[in-house]
Amino acid sequence: MGTENGVENDGETQDxxxxxxAQARDLALNLDMKLNKLxxxxxxxxCRVLANPTTIGLQSKSNRRSKPRQTRSQRQ
Incomplete structure (x- = not known):
């Protein structure tokens, strides 16, 4: 159970x-579970956004204005 000429023995390499x-499988499983959760x-x-888009401010441009748009002559 040592090295011969810098090369590990077969038993150690297999272990x-x-x-x-096993570590790679555990990591892949953990990442898969996190991905599924996300x-x-x-x-x-x-689903919530589609049901009510105004809850997070996803209104269409025409609905954003609270007042009618002013023309140039009305601003002066």
């Missing part, structure tokens, strides 16, 4: 590879 593979939140937000 290291197995550990790295996608669920995004879908929920999207």
């Amino acid at each position: 290291k590879t197995s550990r790295q593979s 996608l669920g939140q995004l879908a929920s937000l999207d």
